[in-house]
Amino acid sequence: MLDGRGDGMHIPAVVAAGDRRAAKAIYGESKPYVQLDGRPLVAYVVAALQAVPEIGEVWVVGDAGRLEAVFSDPREQQRLTKPLHVVPQFRNLYENAWETYRRLLPGAGPEGRDPEPADESLPVLYLSADLPFATPEELSAFVRQSLAADCDYAVGLCTEESMADFYPSAPGQPGIRMAYFNLREGRFRQSNLHLVRPARLGNRHYIEDMYEHRYQREFGSMLALGWRLLRIEEGGPSVLYYFVLMHCAGVADRRGWRRLADWLRNRIPMARVEKGIGGLLRTRLRFIVTEGGGCAVDLDNEEDFEAAKARLREWTLRQRERVAARYGPTRLAEPAGRTEIDANAGGNP
Numbered sequence: 548m549l550d551g552r553g554d555g556m557h558i559p560a561v562v563a564a565g566d567r568r569a570a571k572a573i574y575g576e577s578k579p580y581v582q583l584d585g586r587p588l589v590a591y592v593v594a595a596l597q598a599v600p601e602i603g604e605v606w607v608v609g610d611a612g613r614l615e616a617v618f619s620d621p622r623e624q625q626r627l628t629k630p631l632h633v634v635p636q637f638r639n640l641y642e643n644a645w646e647t648y649r650r651l652l653p654g655a656g657p658e659g660r661d662p663e664p665a666d667e668s669l670p671v672l673y674l675s676a677d678l679p680f681a682t683p684e685e686l687s688a689f690v691r692q693s694l695a696a697d698c699d700y701a702v703g704l705c706t707e708e709s710m711a712d713f714y715p716s717a718p719g720q721p722g723i724r725m726a727y728f729n730l731r732e733g734r735f736r737q738s739n740l741h742l743v744r745p746a747r748l749g750n751r752h753y754i755e756d757m758y759e760h761r762y763q764r765e766f767g768s769m770l771a772l773g774w775r776l777l778r779i780e781e782g783g784p785s786v787l788y789y790f791v792l793m794h795c796a797g798v799a800d801r802r803g804w805r806r807l808a809d810w811l812r813n814r815i816p817m818a819r820v821e822k823g824i825g826g827l828l829r830t831r832l833r834f835i836v837t838e839g840g841g842c843a844v845d846l847d848n849e850e851d852f853e854a855a856k857a858r859l860r861e862w863t864l865r866q867r868e869r870v871a872a873r874y875g876p877t878r879l880a881e882p883a884g885r886t887e888i889d890a891n892a893g894g895n896p
Contacts, residue, residue: 609636611635702835
């Protein structure tokens with residue numbers, strides 16, 4: 548959505564806080580509501596978005612009752628400077644993303660509407676609700692780089708070097724080590740950021756499958772998905788080939804076989820993977836690399852959560868220092884003032 552205000556951008560952000568299908572739990576609790584230093588994880592993400600100048604409004608889709616309780620807390624209310632809309636969750640990630648998009652379109656009512664030709668260029672930032680180390684600077688950089696890439700689907704990646712702050716500081720100390728995508732250009736971690744023009748995605752339904760099998764250690768699941776694509780979609784053999792190479796390189800990397808991992812990843816150019824996935828989704832896809840690192844730290848299990856709890860202040864400070872040095876301060880437009888929660892943004896699924 549472009550409205551000519553400030554730098555001309557007024558982009559909606561959609562925070563995925565659903566707890567159905569592929570969603571994971573921590574200690575039996577839905578991740579968006581797990582308390583870290585007395586605040587639910589979803590509150591960290593929404594607060595970071597308040598200081599991103601390119602974002603004009605925030606939509607959170609999930610358990611509406613629980614989300615309203617989170618953001619009705621006076622402490623969270625004081626952090627809100629942009630319109631906040633709560634949308635009741637639907638059956639799965641795909642429906643949450645698409646149905647929220649239908650409701651944020653200009654002039655859409657509580658039940659939303661289908662996009663029209665005038666809506667095709669509208670970009671939407673999608674991100675997950677479990678990113679306590681996401682910073683406004685990295686979010687802003689991702690949005691700006693994605694818009695400059697002139698694509699319809701921008702997928703965020705973080706460099707291996709930017710993830711080093713989250714490693715254990717010494718043997719036996721708490722830390723988080725991520726699995727990486729091994730590509731010719733380097734080793735990268737997916738950053739949980741997506742800038743999408745949803746009306747221009749041809750095969751939107753495949754995104755749910757890719758999300759459910761997103762963990763690189765689930766090689767069998769990814770191979771099954773690749774085989775299904777091989778039989779259904781044009782370009783499936785190429786996609787399957789590079790997925791297999793990437794997973795073999797990932798296995799070698801995790802086992803410390805660096806020479807083998809490097810030999811394999813040098814056969815996986817980023818542009819070829821972009822072309823393959825873009826062809827599968829029938830859209831123009833690009834990978835966008837940022838160097839903050841915090842947006843790639845999603846807390847998916849109890850061990851990672853405990854590490855984040857033990858080193859929260861240290862990692863938060865390091866992220867602030869890193870993005871300040873790399874990106875400088877964000878150029879936030881004048882705040883609109885405190886806003887009330889719109890809890891009527893969507894009907895029951």
